[in-house]
Amino acid sequence: MSRSGKDPGERLRSAKKRTASSSRWLSRQINDPYVKQARAEGWRSRAAFKLIELDERFSLLRSAKRVVDLGIAPGGWAQVVRKKAPGAAIVGIDLLPTEPIEGVTILEMDFMIDEAPNALLGALDGAPDLVVSDMAANTVGHKQTDHLRTMGLVEAAVDFAITTLAPGGAFVAKVFAGGTDADLLNILKKNFTSVKHAKPPSSRKDSSEWYVIAQGFKGRNEAE
Template identity: 75%
Template sequence: MSRSGRDPDRRVKTARGRKPSSTRWLERQLNDPYVQKAKADGYRSRAAYKLIELDDRFSLLNGVKRVVDLGIAPGGWAQVVRKKAPRAEVVGIDLLPVEEIEGVTILQTDFMDDAAPKALEEALGGPPDLVLSDMAANTVGHKQTDHLRTMALVEAGAWFACQTLEKGGAFVAKVLAGGTDADLLALLKQHFRTVKHAKPPASRKGSSEWYVVAQGFKGRDED
């Protein structure tokens, strides 16, 4: 037992009907310090700390006025934006329902829908300084297929950023192991002054996720 009187490595009994994978997930959640910290700090998910750590390294939220959050559910990243840039306009989109966040416009629709990009632009009221994407496709259990599906979302997010960003703006997206695909990397390097990969400490060690951080959007007149 720890000095707090709690077992430092809490175990979950396997309930009847519960899959072993579900039990392992519950154990991981109970023993994850970021999950506990998120509850204490009022964030909806541990993912909030990924953006906090990326911002600490890349100063993504300094002076931003308009932010788009692609894949906003459950809302942890938008909460961080609101806390660090309270005057910024924030618009998020997700297929899943998301509880209201003060100062954030939330669109519940598919980002891959043809009408979604225009709806985001109209809701934001001007070009974004920052486009965030924590989108990931629903997994089907086939590693290569899951990777391709998620990278298709990342590429769609990148094209949206290149078509809408304010000059000097930034694009941040979750990618999977192996980093950004060659074609997408070439697209980002064409449109942004710097493109880097990062794995914030809040990303679980066993996770295949990385983040691509593209900063210094050149503007459509320099393509």
């Protein structure tokens, strides 16, 4: 037995059971400075730094009053919103359970079901001026399929944003490999005065993720 009380042979056998990809992920997590910084500062995930960096560049949270966080788990983005806009009403949604965050309403449900938009708006008690989405579909290992599944979530998030946002509002969403597809980009440009793509410094260099930032929502009547 080791000093931890575990059989070293058992630890070795457990390590052997790991796939090469999971071993690489574990090694990357252990050595990632953003992971270490997130733990030191009390953020629930390294993803918090992505929103912090996007906010520094685009001033997303400066005047936020009502915020919707799509794909809230584990809660890092909501923590950032809570800190940067302490007076804002915040509601988040995710299939995964999320530990409570003071001042944040969390809905454990599928954003893709018909009842989700009304549930979010009901919890927020008014039109949001910021919708953020860090959603990504679970990967199956087939690049094209994974991309299409994630873009399906982005399309749903865009539809929610342009249906619910208050005039002047903003929308932020994770996209992949080359950014937003042409049709979706045209929809955003039609509905917002500014649409840009950005890859925050904390996004891993080997990751294909980017973010689309749409600001200055025109409102339903003006966009028509």
